[in-house]
Amino acid sequence: MTAKWEKTEVNVGVLEVEVASDRFANALNDAFKKVSKNVNIPGFRKGKVPRRIFEAKFGVEALYQDAVDLLLPQAYQEAVEEAGIEPVDRPSVDVVQLEQGKPFIFKATVTVKPEVTLGEYKGIEIQDKSFDVTDETIDQEIEQVLKSHAEIEVVEDGAIENGDTVSIDFRGTVDDEPFEGGEAENFQLEIGSGTFIGGFEDQLIGLKTGESRDIEVTFPEDYHVKSLQDKAAKFHVVLHDIKRKVLRELDDEFVQEISDFETVDEYKADLKKRLEERAEQDHKRFIEDEVVSKVTENATIDVPSVMVEHEIDHQLNSFSQQLQMQQIPFDAYLEFTGTSMEEMRNQFREAAEKSVRTSLVLEAITEAEGVTVNDDDLNAELEKVAANTGLELDKVRELMGVRDPNLESFKHDLATRKTIELLVQNSKLA
Incomplete structure (x- = not known):
């Protein structure tokens, strides 16, 4: 099999594939075995019709579509690997040659993952933001607690x-x-x-x-x-x-009812500690978001519309699941809000495009910096999951393996996090 890739647009090209005649002949044999099971010809039992009799009655052309259905997916995948391209959508396929005794030739118009031209991504300057826990912060949190127990x-x-x-x-x-x-x-x-x-x-x-x-x-x-x-x-x-x-009064009796502490002072001390831990995490996420946003802005990339549409599909599906948890059917939500599906998709479009751009840029930096995930990284992260869920490590591996046998998606996410850590380490706070 031979494959030739030619780019025709920014993120689109044509993959011309030629499959050897003997391989196409084998596909015709497999197609005959499949269709002959359901063919009725007087004098023969189903599945026992000789191929020459079948072709005499129906013609070899009757096998072509099934042969293509059997052969094309595997041939296309092999051609993609040979050409070294990364498709982001289903191809549009045109059959060029389909004839017994000759090579099977087809052309696939393919949208591929775009090239990313990275801009500055190290030494990014971030305007810092205060996440200090003040007395006012603590008072506001206490007010919310009192309201929730009002x-x-x-x-x-x-x-x-x-x-x-x-x-x-x-x-x-x-x-x-x-x-x-x-x-x-x-x-x-x-x-x-x-x-x-x-x-x-x-x-x-x-x-x-x-x-x-x-x-x-x-x-x-x-x-x-x-x-x-x-x-x-x-x-x-x-x-x-x-x-x-x-509202209840914040006194020792109230504290004892809602917590494991005996006094207001103990409760406030613990609350301050928890708020400071939350503020630390919020500050960390803020820095990460700012760095990633600036790095993404500095990159040049022409995002294929199909990738944005796929991301909109993903976000809409997540939104629909959230509605279902509230026992609200998605169609009923659209009707109640007077929103068409097109309008709904447009509401998600900006966020979807930003998400795709960010993912592509982070992938490009991961590759440029040679960021990898080794066994120690993987085991450490799995242990965190086990600790957070209260499950045994082997059980976590088993559950994750059902969804992702080689943990490739998990490794990808972990590599992305390592890349973000690298960006933060190389950034500057102003």
């Missing part, structure tokens, strides 16, 4: 305040006409959450249980339902009840 009380005599959760009926109209999704009963709304259109929640403040109020708002220009964009709307709202969070 007691809920029904406000019998009082008006809506910011932070309250209310039960309301509402009916909305645009130009005095009701619209889809503009009406609900006993709707639970947290005031200040930003759940509703801007201005809606603020106008409820001061309303008392049993009272009603007309509220006027304007839908934003980028509202997800196109027919309502930039439209003025009026809502008639009836308030049924008000619930308010009553």
Whole structure:
């Protein structure tokens, strides 16, 4: 077999492949064995028809498509390896010669992984950012803890305040006409959450249980339902009840209920330690993200659109799985938000292109710097996974081996992390 690669565009080329006639003959034999099992010819049992009888009745051409189906995938893969190219999409195949006794020739139009021209990636200067844990930081965290353990009380005599959760009926109209999704009963709304259109929640403040109020708002220009964009709307709202969070006092009794500590001082000391550890990790990720972003910006690369589309598919699939965890079907989400699939894909496009560019640049640096993953690296990382999951090391290897027998994906991710560490080590903080 011979393969000839010729680039026709920036990331596209034609791979011309010639498969020897004897190999094509073998593929025809295999194709005959396959189709003869289902051929009915009087006087012969299924699978027992001689090939000469089959060809006399149907012609050898009847075997061509099955022979191509059997031969082409393997021949294409061998040709790719011989040409030393990295396809990023399925090829478009044109058969050039398909005749018994002659070589099988085909041309495959292939989109390949783009070349990356690296710019400066060592000595990158990063504007540092403070992640210090201050008394204010600790107080904010404590406030969130108190809120999460707050007691809920029904406000019998009082008006809506910011932070309250209310039960309301509402009916909305645009130009005095009701619209889809503009009406609900006993709707639970947290005031200040930003759940509703801007201005809606603020106008409820001061309303008392049993009272009603007309509220006027304007839908934003980028509202997800196109027919309502930039439209003025009026809502008639009836308030049924008000619930308010009553915060506990941070004292020793409260600390003993929610933690393993006895006193407020012990709890605060531990909280500060945990916040400092989190801040350290946040700072580390910040530096990594900044370095990788600058390095990617410095590189020159023409990303094939097909790679971006594949990444959009991947991100949409992840998003759909997140919705399923919330028991929301993806189609229902599109309908509820008034978003078409094309609009949804466009929402992911910028992030997808950035992700592809970043991955390609990091791969190029990994290769340029000769970053590799040895057995010690692999074992150390697997031990981390085992420690974090509480599983035995052998069990981790077994579970990961089911998804990735040679752990190639895991090794790739580990090599990328080592490359990022190299970039950070060679960067400068300003």
